[in-house]
Amino acid sequence: MRFSLLRAMGYFAGGLWTGWDGRKRIEARQLRKLRRLVEKARRDSPLFRRLYADLRPSSEIELRDLPVTRKPDLMREFDEWLTIRSLPLERVREHLRDIGNAGVPIDDVAVFQTSGTSGEPAVIVLPSSFVEYAYGIMMARFEWYHWKLIRDVRKLGVRVTITGGNGHFAGNGFNKLVQRLNPALARGLGLTFIEAEQPIDRLVDRLNAIPNVAWIVTYPSMLTILVREKEAGRLRIAPALFTTGGETLTDDLRERVVRAFPSLKYGIADPYGCTECLALSFECSHGRKHVNEDWVILEAVDEAMQPVPDGTLSANALLTVLANEVQPFIRYVLGDCVRYYEDPCACGSPFRSFEVEGRQATLIRVGEVTLSPLVFDLEHDHAQRVQLVQTSERDFEVRAQVANEAAAGLVFEEVIASVKRVFRDNGLEHVVVRESQEALEFTSSGKFHEVLPLRDADTRNMA
Secondary structure (H helix, E strand, O other): OOOOOHHHHHHHHHHHHHHHHHHHHHHHHHHHHHHHHHHHHHHOOOOHHHHHOOOOOOHHHHHOOOOOOOOHHHHHHHHHOOOOOOOOOOHHHHHHOHHHHHOEOOOOEEEEEOOOOHHHHHEEEEEEHHHHHHHHHHHHHOOOOHHHHHHHHHHHHHHEEEEEOOOOEEEHHHHHHHHOOOHHHHHHHHHEEEEEEOOOOHHHHHHHHHHEEEEEEEEEEHHHHHHHHHHHOOOOOOOOOOEEEEOOHHHHHHHHHHHHHOOOOEEEOOOOOOOEEEOEEOOOOOEEEEEEEOOOEEEEEEEOOOOOOOOOOOEEEEEOOOOOOOOOOOOEOEEEEEEEOOOOOOOOOOOOOEEEEEHHOOOOOEEEEOOOOOOOOOOOOOOEEEEEEEEEEEEEEEEEEEEOHEEEEEHHHHHHHHHHHHHHOOOOOOOEEEEOOOOOOOOOOOOOEEEEEEEEHHHHHOO
């Protein structure tokens, strides 16, 4: 597996050329690439050959002709999903069992795992061309603002990534892959990696020990913890930029971060992507997320998987990745709720802009009532982390990592009272909320979710 700067520049040039002629050229190239991907999938993937057997010829296909695909179904037929026959799932599993293989390619492909946020981890296979695509298309979408930002932040100090260190996840593995494929490019990123799963006190000490932390890349849930530590005076770093991903960044958290870190000259970047498509979108100088539509199709759909109008929050989202012909993701259910803007963005980009409102998998459901995890206030002055776990439809546990053992009783008492108040305010009287001494749960990629909705035991263990 090799990284070709020439091919990356080809993606860069193609990305520029597509954007210059507006929507007409974007939509034409998108359809042409979709039909090429469908033809490749039909020819070389036994799974898609069966799925598309009764459809019209690839040269006439339209997006709406294609069936929706789901992660569990695809993973069950992994060996017939890929368009290459040399990578059976058992070979991949053997590779992934060794954490030392993080970022190590197999033959001419890279292999990652999803974090299992929705309870269904997947194995993701990326060709070397995808690395070139990710860098080329990212540069093609840069405005002058972005070039200046990167130049200035590099002068200020180092970039730190805080993510899961116990698995083959994109946050860790992709950077290691780049280090193998192009060490000079990796050095230019100035990357320092810190495991998210470690105790908060140790994580804070490690950050404080790094001179000139200029840029931190992490999850919003970890950013919440960094804000608390900064407000308490224990965290002494003064970064100029945060970049978040993998979870929903709320407006409240964004405002709180800006207050806690007055050093944030460049604020918080929040591009939207996933392991299935690392360069799904870009964030412009006006703070909007835009889809890389020349290589990605992101559909906002209702519960019946039908398109919703712009300005309407979707019940789900479907992803088609036109840049990966090894493992076709075509009308693939993401589980995210998105809303396309009705008005054009002030940045002038012809690529459609949207906002993300979270994931279906994070919602709490009690009877006919559905609650967002954002309605629960689980912060407490005497706790470093608090977690609410739904164990059955009307039973919940509060778990906590307390900062002061003497105050543990007060932490549980006040948090439980706060949670019960939320349920009462939403007409839910017969809900049990109890204290638990069970350990806090993380996803395998190191994400910490304050609220865990009900799942069966096997699904939660996978996540």
